[in-house]
Amino acid sequence: xxxxxxxxxxxxxxxxxxxxxxxxxxxxxxxxxxxxxxxxxxxxxxxxxxxxxxxxxxxxxxxxxxxxxxxxxxxxxxxxxxxxxxxxxxxxxxxxxxxxxxxxxxxxxxxxxxxxxxxxxxxxxxxxxxxxxxxxxxxxxxxxxxxxxxxxxxxxxxxxxxxxxxxxxxxxxxxxxxxxxxxxxxxxxxxxxxxxxxxxxxxxxxxxxxxxxxxxxxxxxxxxxxxxxxxxxxxxxxxxxxxxxxxxxxxxxxxxxxxxxxxxxxxxxxxxxxxxxxxxxxxxxxxxxxxxxxxxxxxxxxxxxxxxxxxxxxxxxxxx
Amino acid sequence: xxxxxxxxxxxxxxxxxxxxxxxxxxxxxxxxxxxxxxxxxxxxxxxxxxxxxxxxxxxxxxxxxxxxxxxxxxxxxxxxxxxxxxxxxxxxxxxxxxxxxxxxxxxxxxxxxxxxxxxxxxxxxxxxxxxxxxxxxxxxxxxxxxxxxxxxxxxxxxxxxxxxxxxxxxxxxxxxxxxxxxxxxxxxxxxxxxxxxxxxxxxxxxxxxxxxxxxxxxxxxxxxxxxxxxxxxxxxxxxxxxxxxxxxxxxxxxxxxxxxxxxxxxxxxxxxxxxxxxxxxxxxxxxxxxxxxxxxxxxxxxxxxxxxxxxxxxxxxxxxxxxxxxxxxxxxxxxxxxxxxxx
Numbered sequence: 001x002x003x004x005x006x007x008x009x010x011x012x013x014x015x016x017x018x019x020x021x022x023x024x025x026x027x028x029x030x031x032x033x034x035x036x037x038x039x040x041x042x043x044x045x046x047x048x049x050x051x052x053x054x055x056x057x058x059x060x061x062x063x064x065x066x067x068x069x070x071x072x073x074x075x076x077x078x079x080x081x082x083x084x085x086x087x088x089x090x091x092x093x094x095x096x097x098x099x100x101x102x103x104x105x106x107x108x109x110x111x112x113x114x115x116x117x118x119x120x121x122x123x124x125x126x127x128x129x130x131x132x133x134x135x136x137x138x139x140x141x142x143x144x145x146x147x148x149x150x151x152x153x154x155x156x157x158x159x160x161x162x163x164x165x166x167x168x169x170x171x172x173x174x175x176x177x178x179x180x181x182x183x184x185x186x187x188x189x190x191x192x193x194x195x196x197x198x199x200x201x202x203x204x205x206x207x208x209x210x211x212x213x214x215x216x217x218x219x220x221x222x223x224x225x226x227x228x229x230x231x232x233x234x235x236x237x238x239x240x241x242x243x244x245x246x247x248x249x250x251x252x253x254x255x256x257x258x259x260x261x262x263x264x265x266x267x268x269x270x271x272x273x274x275x276x277x278x279x280x281x282x283x284x285x286x287x288x289x290x291x292x293x294x295x296x297x298x299x300x301x302x303x304x305x306x307x308x309x310x311x312x313x314x315x316x317x318x319x320x
Numbered sequence: 321x322x323x324x325x326x327x328x329x330x331x332x333x334x335x336x337x338x339x340x341x342x343x344x345x346x347x348x349x350x351x352x353x354x355x356x357x358x359x360x361x362x363x364x365x366x367x368x369x370x371x372x373x374x375x376x377x378x379x380x381x382x383x384x385x386x387x388x389x390x391x392x393x394x395x396x397x398x399x400x401x402x403x404x405x406x407x408x409x410x411x412x413x414x415x416x417x418x419x420x421x422x423x424x425x426x427x428x429x430x431x432x433x434x435x436x437x438x439x440x441x442x443x444x445x446x447x448x449x450x451x452x453x454x455x456x457x458x459x460x461x462x463x464x465x466x467x468x469x470x471x472x473x474x475x476x477x478x479x480x481x482x483x484x485x486x487x488x489x490x491x492x493x494x495x496x497x498x499x500x501x502x503x504x505x506x507x508x509x510x511x512x513x514x515x516x517x518x519x520x521x522x523x524x525x526x527x528x529x530x531x532x533x534x535x536x537x538x539x540x541x542x543x544x545x546x547x548x549x550x551x552x553x554x555x556x557x558x559x560x561x562x563x564x565x566x567x568x569x570x571x572x573x574x575x576x577x578x579x580x581x582x583x584x585x586x587x588x589x590x591x592x593x594x595x596x597x598x599x600x601x602x603x604x605x606x607x608x609x610x611x612x613x614x615x616x617x618x619x620x621x622x623x624x625x626x627x628x629x630x631x632x633x634x635x636x637x638x639x640x641x642x643x644x645x646x647x648x649x650x651x652x653x654x655x656x657x658x659x660x661x662x663x
Contacts, residue, residue: 046526047524159614191595194608198607201607218599219598223608242601261525262552262558263554264596
């Protein structure tokens with residue numbers, strides 16, 4: 001597969017392994033996916049499936065104990081994995097892709113006024129003057145729904161929801177085409193969550209930004225998703241349009257995960273998945289879900305490829 | 321005359337009803353704010369006039385957002401907070417009359433399931449030590465007896481083979497297994513009441529239901545009363561018979577779970593239900609209706625109904641002046657909202 005210029009993001013065989021004393025942890029193991037502009041993809045998975053590592057791998061925010069970091073990442077046709085660190089920092093982070101980290105409301109600097117913090121990426125990456133960047137900050141605060149007089153406040157003077165909006169304004173200030181959100185609502189209250197999802201939807205309509213939303217909250221993720229990618233044990237096991245996926249997931253893991261969601265508006269009895277995900281240090285050969293899968297057969301000892309079907313892809317022999 | 325008759329009938333009903341296990345009457349929990357360490361600077365009114373009864377074997381969910389006072393309410397029931405005023409009567413004992421020993425015995429009768437299992441388990445103790453300690457404190461001197469009790473509790477939370485887990489440290493267990501240990505610890509002294517504070521919010525989706533079903537099974541087999549504290553309305557119906565909705569220190573709506581989910585009355589309950597998503601791709605097409613603003617400060621709560629500044633249906637001159645009392649527009653469905661004032 002070569003770079004297609006009209007795709008916003010293309011990822012091919014991305015691998016990120018960490019060195020530990022027990023062996024290499026294969027946190028991201030051969031992930032492929034692509035994203036068009038003005039779309040939102042949700043990467044759903046349980047803790048430890050490698051979804052946060054995938055975000056880090058995309059942005060090359062790597063810890064020291066990297067064992068293996070390989071694959072291709074094309075951003076608007078440019079192969080950014082080939083960039084050296086300085087080029088990557090200047091052209092990709094903030095300008096191309098912004099990250100709203102996990103627990104972003106606690107990621108703000110407590111001793112700097114929030115307005116200044118939001119302005120900083122604009123000053124550094126867009127070369128704006130202080131006054132210019134502040135007017136940009138005002139515009140971003142309007143987009144995310146933060147009152148303008150909050151620019152002079154410190155993070156502790158803001159509620160969790162407001163801080164989350166500020167973190168989002170910071171990610172938007174350099175007008176990147178893509179924002180990666182790592183669990184943007186998981187620490188927030190129900191009504192605040194609904195508010196943040198409304199803000200994200202509005203930004204997507206108004207600014208045409210694309211989103212990669214990394215979360216374990218299936219119900220909330222459906223508020224924004226155009227596309228869904230299900231991650232299990234370091235691999236993406238199913239991708240498809242949200243409209244196809246939510247009513248009828250294909251992969252047995254996706255089906256069981258969806259069945260485990262308690263629903264307010266139906267009387268379905270939620271199920272659970274017995275067993276645990278495999279260790280990523282020595283993942284099993286063949287399908288990684290096989291040990292917990294009720295449909296397992298001989299073929300599953302071999303690793304299934306991604307089978308494509310009507311715009312959906314699924315890594316399961318049942319759909320060969 | 322008629323009111324007298326009603327009062328008589330109500331008191332007759334009260335006598336007929338079995339004594340509730342837990343009875344809370346007009347409970348206030350206020351925390352004093354101090355300026356520079358000593359000057360008085362007001363109160364945080366975390367719980368402000370809460371009353372309810374809980375029968376033996378009954379399950380109830382307290383639903384509210386962070387800062388609404390649900391944790392203060394819970395801690396008071398557990399005997400960890402001293403009520404500012406009001407009564408907590410548990411198992412025919414008045415909490416405020418208990419002294420040291422009595423308070424300890426009182427706490428033995430209530431099990432507590434914490435929110436974050438990893439934070440609730442001491443990282444330097446093995447599972448066996450963690451489970452043995454409460455038994456030692458409650459005076460079980462015989463080691464064999466203690467071990468037998470631990471085995472029983474661990475089998476009940478389906479951690480088998482038990483031997484494999486006893487010598488492990490909490491970090492060696494998965495989140496679901498850690499939460500099972502926490503539940504086993506809460507069950508050790510055969511409590512009559514379990515207080516579960518968001519017991520599944522830190523767990524993965526696939527494990528969440530397993531833990532909820534486990535707690536449900538324990539509740540049924542032991543006839544336990546359970547207070548389930550949560551912000552997630554979608555899990556409530558799998559667990560609780562009744563729901564209390566809490567906002568800014570008050571219980572604003574109390575009803576049977578099904579009735580409340582199908583026919584919510586208070587505007588705040590409406591908002592909570594509307595904000596709860598089910599996984600559905602159509603959600604992406606529309607915006608959610610969310611009341612403006614944020615929950616009020618509990619130091620200076622708004623006059624009248626505490627929700628009125630955010631409420632689209634607020635009646636000027638009434639909701640911002642007088643605090644609503646509990647109305648009962650349908651049997652056993654209580655709501656503190658002027659919209660349901662009988663004509």
